[in-house]
Amino acid sequence: MKLTKKIIDGIEEYFKNGVKKYEHCEDSDGNGWWSEYDSKGNEVHFKNSDGYEVWNEYDNKGNNIHFKDSNGNEEWREYDNKGNQIHSKDSNGFEWWSEYDSKGNIIYSKDSSGKEWGKKDISDVVEEVDIEPFTFKNK
Helix, strand or coil, X not given: CCCEEEEECCEEEEEECCEEEEEEEECCCCCEEEEEECCCCCEEEEEECCCXXXXXXXXXXXXXXXXXXXXXXXXXXXXXXXXXXXEEEECCCCEEEEEECCCCCEEEEEECCCCEEXXXXXXXXXXXXXXXXXXXXXX
């Protein structure tokens, strides 16, 4: 396999047919990391010189649907048709869900422990008002 190598700010990047396939960086002490990319530019594998590794899987829209690391951690993710992450579950069974407004802003989240954030069914309407700038007064 013939690759093109570019060095940018000390990071070696390797391309095949114009698409980044690998990335590598190493300091003068030999500490470094490697990343491998799929044909769409998503990082699918990462490994550092300490032996820590990460593997990622993506759907056809480029959303990260599965994360796994060498410490035994895993996370599965689901997305809506706009690419917003709506559900996640980790390898310990912990889950969380999120809802979004029409602009993609998160408006409500809850997790499997019962914690909730935001307000369900809030309006997408934002009222704009003119206010005077706040200033501190010395006492």
